[in-house]
Amino acid sequence: MKKIGLIVNPIAGMGGKVGLKGTDGTHILDKAIRLGAIPEAPAKTIKALEKLLPVRDRLLIVTCSGNMGQEEAENLGFQTKIVYKPKKTITDSNDTKLAAKKIKEEEVELLLFVGGDGTARDVYESVGNRQLVLGIPAGVKIHSPVYANTPEKAGELALLCVMGKNIAVREEEVVDIDEEAFRRDMVRTQLYGYLKVPVDKKFMQNKKAPTPLGEEATQKAIALDIVDHMEKEICYIIGPGTTTRAIMQALRLPYTLLGVDVVMNRKIMKKDASESDLLNYVNQYPSKLILTPTGGQGYLLGRGNQQISGDVIKKVGKENIIIVSTNSKIIELRGKPLLVYTGDKKVDEMLKGYYRVKVGYGMEVMYRVEGE
Amino acid sequence: MKRISRDHKVRNFHQAKWDEPIIFELSNEGERGILVPEAEEEIVKVVGDGVSKIPESMKREKLPNLPEINQKRVLMHYLRLSQETLGGDLNIEIGQGTCTMKYNPKINEYIARMPEMTELHPLQDESTVQGILEIIYKTDLCMREISGMDQFTFQPGGGSQAIFTMASIVRKYHREHGEENQRDEIITTVYSHPSDAAAPATKGYKVITIMPDEEGYPDYEAFKNAVSERTAAFFVANPEDTGVFNPRIKEFTDLVRKAGGLNCYDQANANGLLGVTRAKEAGFDMCFFNLHKTFSTPHGCGGPGGGALGVVKELIDYLPKPIVGFKDGKYFLNYDLDKSIGKVRLFNGVPQTVLKAYAWIMSLGAEGLYEVAKVAVLNNNYLFKKLLEHKGVDAPYIRGKQRVEQVRYTLEKLAEDTGISTEDIARRVMDFGMHYWTSHHPYYVPEPITLEPTETPSKEDLDEYIRTLHHIFDEAYENPEIIKNAPHRSTIHKIDESSFDDPEKWAPTWRVYLRKTEEE
Incomplete structure (x- = not known):
């Protein structure tokens, strides 16, 4: 019998229809309920689970009691195993975290979670990138590409996973925006981590290209270009992201995915460097800074890499910034510029302009960088 | 499933299906298409037997693994395969954008096949x-x-x-x-x-x-x-x-x-x-x-x-x-x-x-070449205007201006509205004896179609192509299932494309095919 995990964040999406732009925090939830919000998540969960009905008899859904998954699964006649019971009727982010941890221990093939960016963050905190997961979209804010486009699509993908078909695995970003800023119509995303999600090979871009280079292969090609052209006695500051991680992997060095690492003469100088570490290095050595856009909106700086401060950048120099990105990320921007937000207006202004973005071995795209 | 709507005047087409094996599978030991006669004695005297002069190191030890088939079977084989393709001379060839698929005058083929050309060395x-x-x-x-x-x-x-x-x-x-x-x-x-x-x-x-x-x-x-x-x-x-x-x-x-x-x-x-x-x-x-x-x-x-x-x-x-x-x-x-x-x-x-x-x-002469350009641009802009009249169809850039000889359209809105992708529609177009190409990869224009009519099609041809696409776009909104499962009237039906990017599943030659299938 195959096992699939299910966590429903029952309040996800409730802020949306009453114009509250998110449901993070209990006072906002109270307000939403007062404004007449009704739960969105159950119907969306059912839409996804319906796609799994063809394999119902071969499937055990590992979930939480009540409105966190049990009700939807059992309504459709699925067998369930309850591994987490929330203590209160109105659940919060802690419940999602505890449930995700419990479900992971059950060694499920795939953990489905229903919610928005906040839910994705909670799941990430508990399972990291060690568990295959997939989001069913129900939240108000969905910027993290760990969610399928629709609940139905999530169900279809889950079915393919259960049947062991056509699935590739990709690491996608968990990003969230600052809800307070969002309510003031400012969109500020922040990168929190990466979740492992299934991708239907059918929908992968390069399937008919003569040389099908997937995301990972492209990252490797970019990394080889960087590594082949690394200069001696230069201090390389490697920013966070999966594309920059490939450089560390090509160098066979330890790395941090979300942190900033420092490399010189192909040796690791500092893992997960702080701003003061970086200042220390850039004051001692000529340096280059390798960045990749993160955080869902094409942010190069200021979203998850605040260590790379205005002072660090001033010392490194604009001409020593190397930007790397897979082509698919550039395409997703749809002409919108890459963004920088260092908190230092002068530095942001200085960083504006056209850059050569490395998109493959010996391949670059001219792309515009702007301040926030 | 709903019946295919016939309100539109779209072609009632069906592709041939022969279930024809590939030529290596047709081979029968000893069967042959042609018996090459022995060289006559006088010729052998002058040039030798034609074989003994080949250096030993270059001679094959085993016969090449070529299929052994009689002439009639070879003819049937290739005619059947030709019926299973959608040749440029059969369909309204507008869909292979950037390829400028125009009519190839047959008289020019005739000229190129004259012995004055073919006998040259x-x-x-x-x-x-x-x-x-x-x-x-x-x-x-x-x-x-x-x-x-x-x-x-x-x-x-x-x-x-x-x-x-x-x-x-x-x-x-x-x-x-x-x-x-x-x-x-x-x-x-x-x-x-x-x-x-x-x-x-x-x-x-x-x-x-x-x-x-x-x-x-x-x-x-x-x-x-x-x-x-x-x-x-x-x-x-x-x-x-x-x-x-x-x-x-x-x-x-x-x-x-x-x-x-x-x-x-x-x-x-x-x-x-x-x-x-x-x-x-x-x-x-x-x-x-x-x-x-x-x-x-x-x-x-x-x-x-x-x-x-x-x-x-x-x-x-x-x-x-x-x-x-x-x-x-x-x-x-x-x-x-x-x-x-x-x-x-x-x-x-x-x-x-x-x-x-x-x-x-x-x-054509100089004036004729200029006329080619004018008609190609006219045809393209007629097609452009008509296609954009349909809900869900668009083309990014230079709004309100004409295009030259081709357009890369986007079905992004249609895909959002209906869940039907350009690749789904490309398969459905086959049901009407036509086809189209999407775009080079990666897709910079989302859900793309690239169409280039050239000077060749008549207004009737263009109208049929437009009617057919409009009909399918309507289906996307009204009866998407028929598109999802398309093609229905082609030689082969929808295939599992998941192995396209898996080198382990590729067999570029018969020998590789045999090796890979034997391993299974």
């Missing part, structure tokens, strides 16, 4: 092949007139090989000028053909790509930032595959020239420009045309194709050898090119393709 003495040399020479003169260049070669076998030839000339040119190591970059644009990046990359160049600005023109500011003393050349198509013509092209080429680079024009999209604009006035040092596109000789499998590559005076010496010259009333093969890059193909290219192109040009 490329090693014959020049004095015995004056006719074909004259035709190559005169086609060169026509191409010079069309482009403003000073000399053409017909050696490249197609567009990509012509781009490769241009990249080879670029490298040799900078070597001659002592700048080969310094100039290691070429610049191209995102909507130029992928070979404009790929072919120079095979010559060792770093490739810098310019993205479009909001209007779809190559971003001039980005371009200015890309050009430097490291620029070896600029490779670009204009119009690009969006059908958008860059009117500032001269500013781009001037910038490259000032920086010391060469300008190379990919004229695969030339069909709307014949008699309208020329490579020379746009500031290019080289350009190429595809004879199998703009100049009506058939494509690829129906080909072979031909890449006509032209250069300005200063670069003639770099061309592949030989080129055809004319002196003292005689045509001759000119090997006297002291900076030549060498050869890119055997002998002198594909002369029968040049012959067909020459016949086509001469049948």
Whole structure:
């Protein structure tokens, strides 16, 4: 019998229809309920689970009691195993975290979670990138590409996973925006981590290209270009992201995915460097800074890499910034510029302009960088 | 499932299905198509038995694993396969955008198959092949007139090989000028053909790509930032595959020239420009045309194709050898090119393709070529207007302006509304005896369709194509299931594409197929 995990964040999406732009925090939830919000998540969960009905008899859904998954699964006649019971009727982010941890221990093939960016963050905190997961979209804010486009699509993908078909695995970003800023119509995303999600090979871009280079292969090609052209006695500051991680992997060095690492003469100088570490290095050595856009909106700086401060950048120099990105990320921007937000207006202004973005071995795209 | 709506006048088509095995599976030991007679005694006396002179080391130990089949079965095999394809002469060939799939006049095929052409050998003495040399020479003169260049070669076998030839000339040119190591970059644009990046990359160049600005023109500011003393050349198509013509092209080429680079024009999209604009006035040092596109000789499998590559005076010496010259009333093969890059193909290219192109040009004359361009642009803009009338269909860039000879459309809205992708629709179009191509990968225009009608289709043909697409777009909104499961009337039905990117599942030859299936 195959096992699939299910966590429903029952309040996800409730802020949306009453114009509250998110449901993070209990006072906002109270307000939403007062404004007449009704739960969105159950119907969306059912839409996804319906796609799994063809394999119902071969499937055990590992979930939480009540409105966190049990009700939807059992309504459709699925067998369930309850591994987490929330203590209160109105659940919060802690419940999602505890449930995700419990479900992971059950060694499920795939953990489905229903919610928005906040839910994705909670799941990430508990399972990291060690568990295959997939989001069913129900939240108000969905910027993290760990969610399928629709609940139905999530169900279809889950079915393919259960049947062991056509699935590739990709690491996608968990990003969230600052809800307070969002309510003031400012969109500020922040990168929190990466979740492992299934991708239907059918929908992968390069399937008919003569040389099908997937995301990972492209990252490797970019990394080889960087590594082949690394200069001696230069201090390389490697920013966070999966594309920059490939450089560390090509160098066979330890790395941090979300942190900033420092490399010189192909040796690791500092893992997960702080701003003061970086200042220390850039004051001692000529340096280059390798960045990749993160955080869902094409942010190069200021979203998850605040260590790379205005002072660090001033010392490194604009001409020593190397930007790397897979082509698919550039395409997703749809002409919108890459963004920088260092908190230092002068530095942001200085960083504006056209850059050569490395998109493959010996391949670059001219792309515009702007301040926030 | 709902019945297929027949309110629209769409074709009631059904593709043949023969379930035909591949030819290796048809082999029967001992069966044969032809028995080659023994050589007569007198011949053997003069030339020997034809086998014993082959060195031992070159002789096969085993017979080649060729299928053994009788003639009739071979004929049936290929006729059946031909019925399972959607040939350019059968369908309203509009959907293969950028490929300029125009009518290939059959009389030109007849001319190319005359023994006066087919019995020629490329090693014959020049004095015995004056006719074909004259035709190559005169086609060169026509191409010079069309482009403003000073000399053409017909050696490249197609567009990509012509781009490769241009990249080879670029490298040799900078070597001659002592700048080969310094100039290691070429610049191209995102909507130029992928070979404009790929072919120079095979010559060792770093490739810098310019993205479009909001209007779809190559971003001039980005371009200015890309050009430097490291620029070896600029490779670009204009119009690009969006059908958008860059009117500032001269500013781009001037910038490259000032920086010391060469300008190379990919004229695969030339069909709307014949008699309208020329490579020379746009500031290019080289350009190429595809004879199998703009100049009506058939494509690829129906080909072979031909890449006509032209250069300005200063670069003639770099061309592949030989080129055809004319002196003292005689045509001759000119090997006297002291900076030549060498050869890119055997002998002198594909002369029968040049012959067909020459016949086509001469049948039209200068006014006729201009008429071709006008009708191709008119057809394209009629199709453009009609398709955009349908909900969910759009085309990014230069709103309210005409396109040249093709358009890259987007079905992004339709896909959002209905969940039907352009690839789903591309399969459904097969049910009506037509097809379309989406775009090169990766898709910069989401959910793309690229259509190029050329001057060939009549208004009735265009209307049928438009009706068919509108019918399918309606289905997307009203009965999406029929599209999701398409094609219904084709040789094969929807196939599982998941193995397309898995090298383990590829069998490029029969031997590989046997090995991989035996392992299973």
